[in-house]
Amino acid sequence: MRRILAVSAAALSLAALSSPVLAQTADRGARWMERIAVISGDGMEGREVGTPGYDRAAAYVVSEMEALGLKPAGVDGTWYQPVRFIEQTLDAGATSLSLTTGSATRTLALPTDAVVWPDGPLPATIDAELVFVGYGLHMPSSGYSDLDGVDLTGKIAVFVNGAPTGMPSLSLTHARAQRTANLKARGVVGAITLVPPQNNPAFWGNVTDAAAEPGFFAEDPSAAPFLEVMLHPDQVAGLFGGAPKSLEQITADARAGARQTSFALDARLGGRFAATGTSVISPNVVGLLPGSDPDLADEYVVMTSHLDGYGVGEPVDGDGIYNGALDNASGVAAQLDIAEQLIAARPRRSVLFVIVTGEEKGLLGSKAFVANPTVPRESIVGNLNYDMALPIIPLTGVNVLGATESTFGDHAKAVSEAMGLPLTPDPFPAENRFIRSDQYSFIAAGIPAVAFKFGFAANTPEAATIRTFNETHYHKPSDEVDTTPLRVADEIRLHDFITALALRVANADERPSWYPDSIFGK
Structure with a gap:
């Protein structure tokens, strides 16, 4: 495998260090990159569900959550929610x-x-x-x-x-x-x-x-x-x-x-x-930021990203480890940065950070969480999911998948106006991205949810850049942290957008609700 290096703040723009605010962005960007490098490193062996590599990555996420000050919110006072699967081979x-x-x-x-x-x-x-x-x-x-x-x-x-x-x-x-x-x-x-x-x-x-x-x-x-x-x-x-x-x-x-x-x-x-089934156990990781308002602390905003990947598979150019740096070590690392910002903001409602297993197997970890959450399901007010936002183009807008369906859209518009980041429509609606990641497990259960991508329009150079990445690196061993130059400062700005949106939802008197014309509210 090619080298996997942590990226220091010095790798970011030196001009950024001239401002305390931008210096903070640079420091956060460096930590984000370092976390990606660890989660997607060769030692995690692609993080396939049920493998020691996945378990090592989950243990690393737990250590980072604990260091941030989150509380365990899995099963029986632990950080984990074990999920049982069957791997079945037809005879x-x-x-x-x-x-x-x-x-x-x-x-x-x-x-x-x-x-x-x-x-x-x-x-x-x-x-x-x-x-x-x-x-x-x-x-x-x-x-x-x-x-x-x-x-x-x-x-x-x-x-x-x-x-x-x-x-x-x-x-x-x-x-x-x-x-x-x-x-x-x-x-x-x-x-x-x-x-x-x-x-x-x-x-x-x-x-x-x-x-x-x-x-x-x-x-x-x-x-x-x-x-x-x-x-x-x-x-x-x-x-x-x-x-x-x-x-x-x-x-x-x-x-x-x-x-x-x-x-x-x-x-x-x-x-x-006739078929043979093998039992596989793999955990979701669940960390809690308790709410600061006694009247709302028993309600939960759920943040999700999937940790699992494609593991070790068919080699491509001699490389058989499917590292999954952008899909989705980047999202897990993003949630850790967002958690740090929300801890400082002390939201009224509690926030659960659920790092799920089994997304690549059909959203199975998030489905398991929604079916048997570690908090009362009726207390979950909404979900914000980060999966492969692709910070390889400038952040000129944000595509908030699902914003057209619930009052998450009202909150997103307010954040958009405050940050000067336009909300952009999905440029590839035929790709069904709305249902292809873990937010859909919540939506299918009637819980308002959104997901995030760097915004761009179809038939633009940015669209071509995204297409090239998907054709060249998506679900391939070459999805590594040093394969594609990442726009780290832009990525941190997206974190700020998601943080602001999560904070508005956590602090609002009313929980999110479906718009009257949304099919998901029916």
Whole structure:
């Protein structure tokens, strides 16, 4: 691996040291960089969930929180909230699938004809009718649902990727994220993602490679088994024999963004499944800043950043440690700096700093915290999440994801005006960043939340810089602290923005609430 060096204040602009305020910024920037260097250092081995490297990084975060003066707020008076996971490997040799269309039954070879995703508890056996459910989306606030009026109990849902045109982007993003949960709520026992014929010859190879990886999910003895399957495109057409619409029409409608019609299929899927599960335990780290107002100290503003990374994996240019400096050692280090500022400010409400595990596995650590928080869930007033803000461009504005949905937006506007930092819209709405980090675990549970990125507009040099980083370093071993020049003073200014916003929320008489037109308040 290339060198990992702590960056001293001298590495920042010498002009900054001529002012006491800027000198403080330089000192804070140096500490931020030093913390990134430790958290993303080779000794942490990429911080994969359940590994000694992750545990070492968590212990370092605890030591820093303790040194700042935060209090332990995990389980049983500790700093930790252990989260139990299952890592599951499918035994393809002992697994079988059969597909019946009309009166003909054929065996599906794995992974040639189909793949089974091991990302949750699997049924021992299944034999169920198939129902086509369009896009599989339930969007009552937009007057659209593929699930209404269809008998789904005990059935396997078949859906095509896509969406009807004209839907609000956040509503659509939320509906896609909740698709499996909505299907399960209707009594569905499995789902098949519809894959029309492809022009890309490498497509199925990529699918089978992904499906061969172990699945990872939260341990939950009460979770019902659920089957998720993808059929090879050559196996799909036969599902629609005698159906109201052909596969060709469904595909054409999906490409055009037309509304779909749900209907039963003259088909059923049967199978037996074998898998091996290994228990994995990995902790969230939870530190507390007690509130200064006795009347509000039992309410909590929750600050989150994820600590986990991709661990040690396939080497790239001889480097197999996925250090995750910007994703997301930078965010954990940012929370430590923000904590120091909030400690000095003595907010009225209490502030919890929750450094979560399992984000890269599907937001699993934050979901576990929201499901079983270490404080009463009704006492959590809101969440501010920092994940990979990317301080590699000038800070000319702040993209506050979620500010359009709750009164966090009012507070953000006030901070924006006071600091002269405009609020900028999401330049890449199609990337679904709103649901791809830990703030969404809170939002899905009805708790207002926001996340932060350096603001910029699409189709600008700044956008190109971000794209280049994502293509070159994101989720790769080269995401290291010395790979990309970081704009440290700008980063500290973002910390000040987040601190000011957290302080306004912690000090306000009213807790944050959803705007009346937000789908998340409904």
